[in-house]
Amino acid sequence: MTTETAVPETRTPLRPAAPRGRARSRRQRAVMLLFIAPALVVYVLMVIAPSLQSVQLSLTNWDGINPAYDYVGLRNYQDILTSDRFWNATTNTLILGLGSAAIINVIALAVALMLDRLHRAQGFFRTIVYLPALVSGFIAATIWKYMLNFNFGAVNTVLRDLGFEGAAMDWLGDNDIVVGVLLFIICFTLGGNTTLIYLANLQSVPQELVEAAKIDGASGRQVFRYVTWPMLAGAVTVNMTLAMIAGWTIFDQVMVLTAGGPGFISETMAFFIYKVGFGEYRAGYGSAAAIVLFAVVMATTVLANRYMRSREVQG
Structure with missing residues (x-):
């Protein structure tokens, strides 16, 4: 009487995502950024930049008209x-x-x-x-x-x-x-x-x-x-x-x-x-x-x- 030896089942390891999938994902992100870019540029120029400049101006005695002003600190x-x-x-x-x-x-x-x-x-x-x-x-x-x-x-x-x-x-x-x-x-x-x-x-x-x-x-x-x-x-x-x-x-x-x-x-x-x-x-x-x-x-x-x-x- 012969006994059969159980052979352990081998599983194929998961393969990483295909490079083609990663490239497609990068292209999609690039396209989304291209659509967002015009609005982002306008927002930065019209909102973010003036807001940051107001921090600088808050440390000056600028009157709003004369281009010359002095820094007065706090x-x-x-x-x-x-x-x-x-x-x-x-x-x-x-x-x-x-x-x-x-x-x-x-x-x-x-x-x-x-x-x-x-x-x-x-x-x-x-x-x-x-x-x-x-x-x-x-x-x-x-x-x-x-x-x-x-x-x-x-x-x-x-x-x-x-x-x-x-x-x-x-x-x-x-x-x-x-x-x-x-x-x-x-x-x-x-x-x-x-x-x-x-x-x-x-x-x-x-x-x-x-x-x-x-x-x-x-x-x-x-x-x-x-x-x-x-x-x-x-x-x-x-x-x-x-x-x-x-x-x-x-x-x-x-x-x-x-x-x-x-x-x-x-x-x-x-x-x-x-x-x-x-x-x-x-x-x-x-x-x-x-x-x-x-x-x-x-x-x-x-x-x-x-x-x-x-x-x-x-x-």
């Missing part, structure tokens, strides 16, 4: 950080940026929830909600400027006709309320996109989860808290980031409605940079303020995104 930054006018602009920017981001998101989410429950004419109401976003900030601010005029504005005219003479006030000239009026106008004009983003995410929530929660006895509030709200985490991150960036860089509304007044009361950081750089011919000082604004926007955006991303993971 003097511009020292003057900025010790300026009451700058800190007032910073405070206004924080109020308008964080305030508008919070208010817009709360109202937009509430409107999106109502639109999501509509079974008829949803497209019509969705269009109505989005219409303010189609109007440029400059035009919207101009309309509001006429409406809030103390003498002939529609708001004060209606109040006087209704017998509320004491309620008519100089909405854009009162130091105590002008920033609040700007906040209201900004929230009114920037909420359309936010509402549609929330509505799109609400309509993508799996209805099976909602129905299962209702069958288990969850109330409408519990369904929103434990099912719908976690599913909206990504939309909240996007909307809060966009709203904060828009709030930090508010310029059109301030320029048209108040021009930073009365005095410097309603200046924001963006308007402050424009005013000192182009209106007061202190381009070096304005460049330093722009660098500070960039640092503030980057820091707050990164911190807010980190917090909201962690919330998404937990959700």
Whole structure:
């Protein structure tokens, strides 16, 4: 009786990718770079290069016109950080940026929830909600400027006709309320996109989860808290980031409605940079303020995104 010896099976080692495949991949990357190159060149010349040059100019006393200037080191930054006018602009920017981001998101989410429950004419109401976003900030601010005029504005005219003479006030000239009026106008004009983003995410929530929660006895509030709200985490991150960036860089509304007044009361950081750089011919000082604004926007955006991303993971 003979026994057969088992011969171990030999496997052919995996061969590396063919050189032809690698060459094809390199050609594809080269073609993609060729398509990207024109836009990249324009972006570098129009955005990156001027941004880097502003860092250099922030260390000078350049007036924006005379080609001659001297380097003054960090003097511009020292003057900025010790300026009451700058800190007032910073405070206004924080109020308008964080305030508008919070208010817009709360109202937009509430409107999106109502639109999501509509079974008829949803497209019509969705269009109505989005219409303010189609109007440029400059035009919207101009309309509001006429409406809030103390003498002939529609708001004060209606109040006087209704017998509320004491309620008519100089909405854009009162130091105590002008920033609040700007906040209201900004929230009114920037909420359309936010509402549609929330509505799109609400309509993508799996209805099976909602129905299962209702069958288990969850109330409408519990369904929103434990099912719908976690599913909206990504939309909240996007909307809060966009709203904060828009709030930090508010310029059109301030320029048209108040021009930073009365005095410097309603200046924001963006308007402050424009005013000192182009209106007061202190381009070096304005460049330093722009660098500070960039640092503030980057820091707050990164911190807010980190917090909201962690919330998404937990959700």
